[in-house]
Amino acid sequence: MNDVTPKLELKNVKKAFGPKKVLQGVDLKISPGKSLVIIGGSGTGKSVALKCILGLLHPDEGSILIDGRESVGLPPRERDQVMHKFGMLFQGAALFDSLRVWENVAFGLIQGRGVDRRTAYDTALEKLHSVGLDESAAYLFPAELSGGMQKRVGLARAIAANPEIIFFDEPTTGLDPIMADVINNLIVKSVKQLGATTLSITHDLASARKIADEVAMIYQGKIIWQGPVSSLDRSGNDYVDQFIHGRAEGPITDDIKARV
Amino acid sequence: MQKWSRVEGLKNGGARTTQGRVYQMVSDVKQDQAIKPSPVDGLLDFCARIGRTLMAFLQVTGRLGLFIGESISHVFRPPFFPKLVARQFMDIGYYSLPVVGMTALFTGMVLALQSYTGFSRFNAESAIAGVVVLSVTRELSPVLAGLMVAGRVGAAIAAEIGTMRVTEQIDALVTLSVNPFKYLIAPRVIAGTLMLPLLVLIGDIIGVYGGYIVSIHKLGFNPNSYLTQTWDILENMDVISGLVKAAAFGFIVSLMGCYHGFNSQRGAQGVGAATTNAVVSSSILILIFNYVLTQVFFS
Ligand SMILES: Nc1ncnc2c1ncn2[C@@H]1O[C@H](COP(=O)(O)OP(=O)(O)OP(=O)(O)O)[C@@H](O)[C@H]1O
Ligand SMILES: [Mg+2]
Numbered sequence: 001m002n003d004v005t006p007k008l009e010l011k012n013v014k015k016a017f018g019p020k021k022v023l024q025g026v027d028l029k030i031s032p033g034k035s036l037v038i039i040g041g042s043g044t045g046k047s048v049a050l051k052c053i054l055g056l057l058h059p060d061e062g063s064i065l066i067d068g069r070e071s072v073g074l075p076p077r078e079r080d081q082v083m084h085k086f087g088m089l090f091q092g093a094a095l096f097d098s099l100r101v102w103e104n105v106a107f108g109l110i111q112g113r114g115v116d117r118r119t120a121y122d123t124a125l126e127k128l129h130s131v132g133l134d135e136s137a138a139y140l141f142p143a144e145l146s147g148g149m150q151k152r153v154g155l156a157r158a159i160a161a162n163p164e165i166i167f168f169d170e171p172t173t174g175l176d177p178i179m180a181d182v183i184n185n186l187i188v189k190s191v192k193q194l195g196a197t198t199l200s201i202t203h204d205l206a207s208a209r210k211i212a213d214e215v216a217m218i219y220q221g222k223i224i225w226q227g228p229v230s231s232l233d234r235s236g237n238d239y240v241d242q243f244i245h246g247r248a249e250g251p252i253t254d255d256i257k258a259r260v
Numbered sequence: 261m262q263k264w265s266r267v268e269g270l271k272n273g274g275a276r277t278t279q280g281r282v283y284q285m286v287s288d289v290k291q292d293q294a295i296k297p298s299p300v301d302g303l304l305d306f307c308a309r310i311g312r313t314l315m316a317f318l319q320v321t322g323r324l325g326l327f328i329g330e331s332i333s334h335v336f337r338p339p340f341f342p343k344l345v346a347r348q349f350m351d352i353g354y355y356s357l358p359v360v361g362m363t364a365l366f367t368g369m370v371l372a373l374q375s376y377t378g379f380s381r382f383n384a385e386s387a388i389a390g391v392v393v394l395s396v397t398r399e400l401s402p403v404l405a406g407l408m409v410a411g412r413v414g415a416a417i418a419a420e421i422g423t424m425r426v427t428e429q430i431d432a433l434v435t436l437s438v439n440p441f442k443y444l445i446a447p448r449v450i451a452g453t454l455m456l457p458l459l460v461l462i463g464d465i466i467g468v469y470g471g472y473i474v475s476i477h478k479l480g481f482n483p484n485s486y487l488t489q490t491w492d493i494l495e496n497m498d499v500i501s502g503l504v505k506a507a508a509f510g511f512i513v514s515l516m517g518c519y520h521g522f523n524s525q526r527g528a529q530g531v532g533a534a535t536t537n538a539v540v541s542s543s544i545l546i547l548i549f550n551y552v553l554t555q556v557f558f559s
Contacts (some may be wrong), residue, residue, distance in 0.1 A: 054435055090431065094432040108437065255373030
């Protein structure tokens with residue numbers, strides 16, 4: 001395992017907003033083709049960590065390696081090449097509301113990569129099919145879709161350009177249990193088809209168990225535990241235990257009390 | 261004592277830790293005195309406040325400067341998005357026509373009416389045509405059109421881009437390898453800068469026509485001599501200066517809308533504040549630059 005270059009590696013990544021230290025030295029490794037899920041409480045900096053990897057936020061310190069190459073502080077052109085490896089499903093889907101569903105899915109192909117509209121349309125339809133939407137949805141605007149459908153379109157957009165690394169920010173929050181499971185299955189299926197490496201964020205444990213090969217828990221700006229999903233229940237870490245059992249009593253709540 | 265300074269540090273946050281330390285030193289010195297603020301404390305606090313305001317100002321100016329530079333560079337660098345520019349032409353130019361037209365019409369009309377009340381006392385009614393055409397082309401049409409467009413277009417741009425910011429659509433653009441400056445900002449800045457002169461030119465004509473209507477139908481002027489007087493006094497420079505002003509105002513309005521929307525804070529409140537700031541800042545900048553440009557052109 002150690003001789004493979006990790007697809008994605010974070011070393012001591014730190015990020016603060018003014019006085020607020022959100023990430024305080026995150027270390028993380030994902031092997032090619034694996035699926036890592038980050039769990040952790042609300043506001044612990046999961047989305048911020050993702051945005052640092054995507055280059056949307058600039059980490060204050062630390063390095064982020066993609067295929068073994070440093071990606072922090074790349075000049076715009078090289079940044080673009082790295083971006084082409086990525087697909088991202090945002091927490092709120094983040095569909096462009098002035099564009100139709102199919103244009104949303106095809107956006108990265110048409111504008112980002114210069115694919116012609118006809119081909120991009122066919123690809124978009126194919127991707128929409130693979131997330132369980134058909135042609136009748138293709139011409140709607142995002143505002144006309146339900147939350148679950150928006151997530152699915154977001155998923156189709158994330159996988160449209162066959163990325164090597166896909167990021168999912170809370171793919172199942174705000175969905176009913178059935179729709180959540182449908183999305184989980186879609187993620188597993190699409191990832192298998194593409195052979196992609198994935199990094200997901202969630203606080204939905206059912207979802208984590210379903211899509212993860214490995215799980216990492218973030219707490220107070222650091223990864224405090226990382227291991228295979230099979231050992232999640234016997235992690236030997238009190239924080240992880242409290243989190244996965246959703247107990248109101250435990251080290252996490254004790255820390256909060258101690259701070260106040 | 262130590263506890264007090266820690267609380268102070270917490271309240272102030274990291275940006276003020278230096279000051280927090282100063283507090284601690286000062287308060288250590290006065291350990292046995294009561295905790296009432298001394299003149300030294302007051303002075304330090306005053307200096308710190310000035311320093312902070314200055315830093316904040318420089319920071320905003322710097323950020324705005326970078327934003328302007330980046331926006332302009334993307335206006336001239338390919339790839340271009342002609343379809344998006346065309347849409348902004350419609351949104352900013354065409355749909356502003358009614359507002360600008362109405363403003364110009366009534367301004368021209370009231371101008372004729374008011375100058376008549378003044379000038380008839382000195383038997384100088386023949387000056388009315390000149391007053392109307394010069395005021396409209398040089399000042400009123402560009403400034404009023406600029407302000408109306410700031411309210412209509414600046415607010416809309418800030419709200420749209422701000423919403424895209426808070427719903428992560430701008431982040432999504434970046435992850436899809438599309439530069440938001442190119443895709444969102446450049447088309448609006450181009451359209452704003454090119455469309456406002458056109459609007460103002462139309463406003464000039466409508467404004468002068470407004471003055472003409474009132475003078476002919478209400479004040480009983482001779483149509484021919486009114487038109488001759490208008491033409492005689494009007495010079496190219498009057499119109500051109502107004503159009504240059506309009507281009508500057510269009511640039512200001514679209515840019516401030518984009519800037520505030522792009523840097524919108526999170527949440528609906530953030531978008532609301534961005535919208536307000538866009539309208540207020542562009543209106544004030546319009547008035548300031550109007551003075552500056554007038555100075556440049558006519559002195
Ligand atoms: N642009 C920003 N400016 C200032 N603070 C921010 C910014 N983005 C995030 N934060 C702060 O960083 C912290 C972590 O935010 P983040 O969105 O990463 O949380 P999260 O772990 O994704 O939570 P959730 O599960 O609720 O989505 C929050 O306290 C938030 O207030
Ligand atoms: Mg989040």
